[in-house]
Amino acid sequence: MNTALLLSALTLAVATLAGCAAGPDYRKPQVDMPPSWQPEAPWRQSRPDDAQLRGPWWQRFGDAQLNALQEKAMAGNQTLAIAAARLSQARATAGIADAATVPQVNLGARAQRGRISANRPLTNYNSPNYATVQNDFALGLNVSYEADLFGRVQRAVEGAQASAQQSAADFENTRLLLSADLASNYFNLRELDLEMDVLTRSIALQRRALDLATSRHDLGASSGLDVAQQQALLDNTLTQVDVLRRQRGQYEHAIATLTGTPAPLFSLAPSLAAINLPQVPLGVPSDVLERRPDIASAERAMAAANAQVGVASAAFYPSFMLAPSYGVDSRNWGALFNAPSVLWSLGVSATQSLFDGGRLRAGVDFARGNYEATVAGYKRTVLTAMQEVEDGITGIAALDRAYAQSQSAIRSASRVLDIANSRYEGGVATYLEVITAQQTLLSNERQSAQLMGQRLLTSVFLIKALGGDWQERGMAGEAPAVGDAAQPSARPAS
Template identity: 50%
Template sequence: MSASSPTPLRRPLWLALSLSGLLLAGCSAVGPDYQRPAVTTPAQWQTEPGWQSGQPRDTEPKGSWWTLYGDSQLNALMDLAQRQNNTLALAQSRLEQARAQTSSALGALLPRVGLQGGTSRYQTSANRPVTSYTSTNSSVQQNDYNLALTVSYEVDLSGRVRRQLEGARASEAQSQSDLENTRLLLGAQLASSYLALRGLDAEIEVLQQTLRAQRKTLDFVNARHELGSASGIDVGQQQGLLSGTEAQLQSLQDTRARFEHALATLTGQPAPTFRLSANSQLPVPPQVALGQPADLLERRPDIASAERAMAAANAQIGIASSGYYPSLTLSSLYGDDSGSLAKLFSGPSLLWSLGLSATQTLFDGGRTTAAVNVAKASYQQASANYRQAVLVAFQEVQDGLSTQAALRQSSRALQQAVASAEKVLSLSQARYQAGASSLLEVVLAQQTLLGYQRQEVQNRSQQLLTSVQLVKALGGGWQAEPGTALATQTRAP
């Protein structure tokens, strides 16, 4: 017997599978086919001269952007957070759930094949209604053994199942983008908290140096007061200045502790047992490579997530529209049934069935139309959310570029202000020691220098934080194009 001509025993099953394939091939999915919407993108960013250009290179890892800062402790904290952060673990489990839902939707495209069997012994009633007036009923005891292969298949006449698979795949891709976005946000939050803590360490170091200088000045004033060369007012002024600086130091140390606690939570550790040693050395703010604004749509995971949400919402329109079409189910059974176990697999015990059932809703009070309208409205919401995500992304990048430019300009001015304040303090101290001026002049010079020093440190810290936000806004690390030089970047001494 050739393969193209099935045996009589296999013909019912073969016919069922062939009929389901023909019906599926002749069906087209209802509802609109998804097309990614076009958005208006600027040609280039507004930047200062010296920025390096970059390109997406999506095939390359973009998650290790924090290595740009050259801080081994930051790298270690990032690795720990990637392994132990619970928010990241939650996003990973949601992705696994979405993958399982896609597998379930994919299985709906295939027939459901099962094996059923059973055995029973029963007795018929002699007083049951007669089926023939030519014979009388009698009570009979007998066995029943059956074994059969079943096949059922929902014919995807309207494309509902295929739209469900399309939506599941889009949701899976959205979950993948959400995971990448969670990883990016986690890295940005951890890097920001760590660099802010380092900025506080540097600011605390400035205050501690200032306190040492103020204590020396207080000792000098006390010595002059004991000799009668200085009044109690001078002592009180210097003591008040010292106490105020100590209060500022306590406030900074409390703020540092809060950032330390945040780092503990981000790395999956209890805050009471987490400690991070002080380090007042701030890294140089890195120069981030920039791609074209249109490339941002390929990099930002939140934009990718919003776009995949649109695709999933579009598929829901087709699923809802399938309610206008009939539901067809093809079922078949092939097996054996016998009253004797020994004769179960004999020829006369063979039984089979092949059937097609159809269900068509004639009136549902407008529920199908309402469901379609709901799906269309959900798609419009997803579309608006996608377009807004793109606009916000452009805004965040341009904000970061503008802020970086302003911070660099103010950094140069602050460095000059600190240098000038140091000279003024030195001259005022010399004048006070020579008796040419009052202590108030020294106190004011000390306060002015401390203010400029703190502003200069805060500026450097803010440059680091802004660079992190810019990396996040760009969707992760970018690779510089070959032959492109870094913009010059100076660090305050």
């Protein structure tokens, strides 16, 4: 009866103190957030939801080839496979930590036959030892449970769960970075396709001009200098084609690696299909805290580090282990389950550190230092996110204006080339004017293609900075999103 009362009292004490946990409770630190971005019209705001799934944002560009490559990358990229394996490990670790909150029950069995030495040390001088050969059969049930009076186990579970959530956020961040990296390489490749198309058309124009200069020279209407100048311009343009082909091959090889394909087995045919800029809603700055997986990862790292402070602090307090057991033991198999063969034990063991030379205090200081580092890392991640979004906003606005101006420059350069050709054919101008006009038109068309590629890349950069995809929610009276004023074509005007 006394034993039962003692066990009941101990259980009540465990239940009473289990809610007490060493170390500070986790509280997410506050970060000063601006009330709004500084966009230029026609940006609009969104209503992001932190619980939404981050869908295939790349589909908003309307490129079927890009969509297929993204699906292939999600299935075959090895960096993403590593992140998935790390997530599985973190979840398993959380499961291991959570298992410490419940008693561990083990069943043991033993069956052996052995001889006891007659020359073993005596336990009593009046009782000599004898050699004995006998059987030993045992079956026992053992229970082990740490009474978490000071919250060590609780903090360890909190830390493991936060680490698992951090790994989940890291996995989502890896997916986002992978999709953005693939889209960036793809759009760089398509921008080079546009430039090569410009060069191809320029080469055709320059060949016709070379034929004209050659004909006029053969008729004696012009000097050989005109032919030589036009030939030099054509040779220079042909050289640029080879340079662009090399650059395109590098982007093609990068896409192959991202999709998990050996580079020698991968190729993408040139394409001039139109690629639309998506309408990217901004929302307010605080939405980025909910949408970006890298910020979520940094916040969960703080929670895990805070829990480790509690684990280190709990080491100052005694630990209590409950280890009751029940079983049977007999030298005869037939009598194993008889009442005299029963054995059991009830008890508790406690361990308290009395002197450790400052080891426990150093452990707490180390854990607190790690926590402060994660707080600084979290704030740095948030500040970087603010910078990236603002860069994307101002970048797209500036590039939109530059692209529109480049179209006007192409039209002007085309008129200048027509006038220069007419003046040369009429004999009132030198061929240098034609050469200059051709070079200006080529430069303007290539610049327009480059600006188109930069607009696509900046859109990808902004989507990544905002945390990925968003939900479409029609709101009455909204200002149009970027791209409403003029949907661009992938091929610049000429």
